[in-house]
Structures are given as C-alpha cells and as structure tokens.
Amino acid sequence: MSDFIEKDESNDGIDRRGFLKCMAWAGAGMVWAMKGGILQSRAFGSDLSGIAGADFTFVQVSDSHIGFHKGVYTDVVGTFQESVTRINALPTPPSMILHTGDLTHLSKPHEFDTVAQIMKSINTDQSFYVPGEHDYFVDNGVQFLSRFGKGTRGIGYQSFDLKGVHFIGLVNVANLSNGKTTLGELGDEQLEWLENDVADLKSSTPIVVFAHVPLWTVYEQWGWGTEDAAQALGYLRRFGSVSVLNGHIHQILQKVEGNITFHTARSTAFPQPAPGAADSPGPMKNIAAEKLKNYLGLTRVDYVEHTGMLATTDSTLAELEPATQP
C-alpha cells in the first residue's frame, strides 16, 4: 500500500486507503467509548475514569484458528493461551467471554479439544460462541454445534440477557459453504427469529450483537461482509444503543451508523492485511516473529449501567501491562 494520498475525495488530507491503514493500526492502545451513538476515543493510559466503575465487563476473543501452523505463526496455541493469561490478570474477572468464531482452523476433533481446554482455563462465569467458516465448512457445523452450540437454535444463533443488556449471537457462515452466496448470510429463518426476538424489548435496552463475519461490507472482493445484514440491522435501528462485535478479518476496524457501532476484533492467531492492501486476504507474510504480538490481541468491553455506555478496549499481546487499567 502506498504511503501517499492517491485519491483525496473529500479534500481532508486523507484518502480511503490511508484511512483504512490508520484504522488498522489505531486499535493498539486505544479506548473506544460509546455514548448515545457517539464514539469517543482516548489514548491508552490517559484518563479512563469515564469507564471506571463498570457494572460488568466481558471480553471478546476471536479467530483462534487452532490447528494453523505456517510461516511465523507457529504457536497459535501459545498466543491463545497468552490472551487467556491477559484475561486472568484483569483486576476483576469478566462476567463472560464471547468467542466470535474460527475457533479452529480445520474443524478437527483435536483442534476443538484444545479450544475447549484453553477456554476452560479462563477465570469467568460463562462463555458463548458463534462459529466461523473454518468451524463449519467441513461438516456443516455438526461438531461445532454439538460441542459449543449449547442452548442455540437452528444453525447456531441465540440470545440472552445479562444485567439489562440483551446479547444476540448470529451465525452468518452456514450458507458460505453451499456456494449460494459469496458474502456471509444470515438467511430467512434466522432473520425471522431475530425480528421476533427483539419485538418485545424496550428501545432503551442496550443491544450487543456478536457474529463472525462483519455485519457491514468491509471489502466485497474478499467476501468481507454479510449479504442480508441490512435486514437484520433494520430490526435494531429503533434501539438507542447497538454494538456489533465481529471477527473474521483479523484486524480492528470501526464504523458508526446512527446508533449502531460496529467493531471487529484482532485474531489471537495471525493478522490479515487491510482491505485491498495485498493480493489476497491470506495471513500477513512480512511480519517479523518478534513483532508478531503487536498484531494479535483481544477486546474488553465495559458496561456502565447508569450511563448506558459500552466501552470497548482493544489490547495487543505486546502491551506489557493489562491494557484496561484506569
């Protein structure tokens, strides 16, 4: 990717590629706080008192790709375990963990075993999962659903409430493997379920949606988007606070659309290039082994009930101190 501005369409000194490049880097050590649909960012280590005293905290991990072993990415078990060490070092244990998919690389039974063992070592009350395409394409998600899909419906979607926040886990990888779509897809059955699921909720209920493939079109050429996301988001637009947490693209990207904030998390296994920055979305190849931990990480989310504010904090494995201390 060029370091020079190629197309400065809005005359603001930054082009789309430059913006995306900045976004790909900005995640490390930034805190993103959302209030009434306005995204605020603060540098790490600055005054984070606004999110201190959270009513509860949860952590998002993503794309652990257990079973992958190529190039500098020779220890995806180790980097996943290191993420767990970071979680277990938090001053207050998180109320839960959300894993946003691609638990495994090839859906092999021993890969699922390893994921289960590592997840069990996290000091938390509960964990919830949505599958990635790597957990689904080999056997249409049969193993994933039997091992990690407890309490889910259909292809693996679910919802639950935690301390006043309504969480919705969506599955947008099932239709990829039948070749009927090149982007992620939720499908009619799941959309109908979603419409009913939120129908009776007050518009003031904070909503957190988690799904593997981004629910906005990040880069169509690489299949980084969800075909029928607009319909799902249509059911959620009346809510005052909607946070959408995704994985799949192994880098941090943010977007705000009305009261909906989109956020993608880093992988714990390997980074992928910024959209269009390489010939293909394969694992980044020019990363020095000693720099790897700058590209891997996890996301912590704090919820403060009296302000209705959700704050997401991304941290890399390279940061020495737990990234979330106020």
Added chain:
Amino acid sequence: MNRIAHRIVAASVLAMVVLAGASPPTTEPTATVQIENFSFMPRELTVPAGTTVTWVNKDDVPHTATAVGDTPLFDSNALDTDDTYSFTFKQPGTFPYYCKVHPHMTGKIIVQ
C-alpha cells in the same frame, strides 16, 4: 461410482480398444489447477473428456474445489497447504466450482 471403480472401467475400456486394434493414447490425459493467492489458476480450464484434473493448494490457508450444486459432482473437502485432489472428467460439459471456505473463489472446467 467411486474413483477406483472409475479407474477399472477406464482400464477395461482401454483394454478393449487395444484388442480392437485401434491406436490408444499412450497415457491418460492430465491437467493441474494451482490454488494460489485465493485464486484457481487457470480459472477456466478446457480439457478433453477423460482428463484427470488435479488441484494443488499452494496457499497458507485451506481451500476446497467443490462443484456447484446441491449434490456436487466433485468435492475435494479441506485441502491444507500442498494437499492435492484429483477428479476424472468423463463427460463433456461445463463444470463450475468454488471454494467452500472462500466462495468468492470460483473456477470452471470445460470438458470437450
């Protein structure tokens, strides 16, 4: 019919051709599709009927070569790096296929 059965039929046909005194092809035709940079190369491949096409994955991530359709004619399932998969195309026709992990990756085998 499985692949071994296919081979037996092919061998029997070949034997009959030899007995009939025609000049058979010395080897069965083969062709290769490389999977590289999330692309099938060549994306479109034209071969004579009876050709065995072999896909080889040169990427760091798994791919598949899966025929389009509810009951796919061929499906490699997961091909990890350097894994190969072969399928013999007996009948003429156009056979579109895709990768189950990355369905924006598509290719076509044209059998004449």
